[in-house]
Amino acid sequence: MRVLLLEDDPLLGEGLRDFLRAEGQVVDWCTHLGQAQAAIQGEPFDAWLVDWQLPDGSGLQWLGRQRAAGATTPAIMMTARETVADRIRGLEGGADDYLVKPFAPEELVARLRACVRRHQPRVMALAGGVSLDWGARETLLDGERVSLTAREWTVLEALAQRAGRWVSKADLERLVLGFDANAASSNALEVHVSNLRRKLGREWIESQRGLGYRVVPA
Numbered sequence: 267m268r269v270l271l272l273e274d275d276p277l278l279g280e281g282l283r284d285f286l287r288a289e290g291q292v293v294d295w296c297t298h299l300g301q302a303q304a305a306i307q308g309e310p311f312d313a314w315l316v317d318w319q320l321p322d323g324s325g326l327q328w329l330g331r332q333r334a335a336g337a338t339t340p341a342i343m344m345t346a347r348e349t350v351a352d353r354i355r356g357l358e359g360g361a362d363d364y365l366v367k368p369f370a371p372e373e374l375v376a377r378l379r380a381c382v383r384r385h386q387p388r389v390m391a392l393a394g395g396v397s398l399d400w401g402a403r404e405t406l407l408d409g410e411r412v413s414l415t416a417r418e419w420t421v422l423e424a425l426a427q428r429a430g431r432w433v434s435k436a437d438l439e440r441l442v443l444g445f446d447a448n449a450a451s452s453n454a455l456e457v458h459v460s461n462l463r464r465k466l467g468r469e470w471i472e473s474q475r476g477l478g479y480r481v482v483p484a
């Protein structure tokens with residue numbers, strides 16, 4: 267899962283970024299609204315974590331503008347504002363969930379996964395007998411669990427969330443590596459895809475020059 271983290275506090279931002287990465291998420295950290303706006307232009311993200319008050323404006327107002335423009339990316343508002351009125355304002359302003367600071371990072375991860383999970387079925391079936399259990403974060407082949415590395419799961423997750431659609435190599439690299447994609451080895455992605463095909467079979471994931479990769483729904 268690729269996550270945009272919009273948080274201006276350096277200690278909190280760094281801590282959340284590192285914790286989320288340790289949990290297997292791809293995290294791009296921004297400290298200003300301008301940075302976040304530039305980051306989401308044409309970039310694929312699976313979720314946004316948004317602080318309310320930022321140096322260059324209101325994160326809630328920024329989120330509201332994205333919703334008005336048609337963005338449906340799941341978003342969690344992170345803020346010290348704790349009144350019921352603030353919670354209502356945040357949720358009605360475009361947030362899918364609302365988390366009051368200070369909070370345990372474990373709770374943020376759980377809420378993040380739940381937030382994204384609401385946008386997809388608990389179990390997704392793909393071609394070739396492959397299925398994903400999002401709740402358990404498990405991959406099954408003909409009902410049997412298959413062990414994947416963290417990076418292989420991230421590749422599979424990115425493709426499965428876009429099942430039936432072509433995902434360009436550049437987009438898939440950014441979903442898997444985030445802002446660090448440009449520094450990655452040029453064949454790193456091919457290695458992960460090759461490993462997935464070896465473990466799960468070739469027929470469930472397609473590739474075509476100029477289009478990228480696509481997983482086929484069952």
